[in-house]
Amino acid sequence: MAENSNNNNSNNISDVIETYLKDILGQQELVQVKRSDLAELFQVVPSQINYVINTRFNIQNGYVVESKRGGGGYIQITHVDLLNNDQVFDDLIDVIGDSIGQANGQKIVQALFDDEVISQREANIMLSAISKNTLRIADKVSENTVRARVLTGMINRLRYEEGLNGQ
Amino acid sequence: MAENSNNNNSNNISDVIETYLKDILGQQELVQVKRSDLAELFQVVPSQINYVINTRFNIQNGYVVESKRGGGGYIQITHVDLLNNDQVFDDLIDVIGDSIGQANGQKIVQALFDDEVISQREANIMLSAISKNTLRIADKVSENTVRARVLTGMINRLRYEEGLNGQ
DNA sequence: ATATTAATGGTCAGGAAAGGTCAAATGGCA
């Protein structure tokens, strides 16, 4: 019942594949794989590779994915450094848009922390601000709307660091 | 109210489950369980596990709970150490209550900054989170209610330091 | 050159496997 299986929790293949790719990305800026090879390596159907990529390597997580079909096709994952990269900063805010759920909001904060754009304390403050629990509002639509504004506001605030001001 | 760490007058299953989990947490930082397993172990319906967690493992008691659904899902409880169990936090949260306007919210953040409890960056993040502009909600009553929860949530988060976590 | 075929990767919907929510029923105690 109570297994304390250290850092790498979870028994599903998707997490294993995610870890495999991130291990590589921990040593190289970029990883390029053949979808069918990866699928065979982990004994899953090819489309599961897409699932892993879509759920764990999107821009919210700080990754950019490119690919090519046909003979000699590949999937390439690049880790983008959010620190000192205002463009990706804008992209994040773009992703947030007018509405965002808690899960996706957390991914963004996590990515900011991973790239050392924000400290752990700052990350925790931001996470608590957008958490489902604190933000719980009558209808879900407006909850996600408020969350988007709060998150966008905080991220924007990171860009300008002069004096205290409450806007 | 009464922080009874181990009131073992337990005629109810919830107390037994609580004790079981806290025993484990007395030896490990973290416990990860499968809800259905735990439910079967104690012969209760799965949702009772949620009841136990909601009533006994909340952040006020120093526990952080995270979970994942779907295949390989789990519930994970982490015990976090109190850093600043200062009366000041309780007092501030008391002042905030169920509702607070922007001006008063700013004063509280300002006070935390003045007392060097939080950095300028942290202060700015918090200010933007509770600002009237980002938080603008239809009726003012619920705006102040949400502001109170957001501010309270962030302040509570300052008490702990371990790991990133949403919730 | 152009058309055809082979080799890749992409999409999407559905089913299964968790955990979450909520309100009604039950039980204990001041």
Add this chain to the structure above:
DNA sequence: TGCCATTTGACCTTTCCTGACCATTAATAT
């Protein structure tokens, strides 16, 4: 008795995995 904590179960949401079918690019035949 009346309130509050506990227990239960029906129903909901999220996450994972699979397979059928689609789209694009490279290689090859005409």
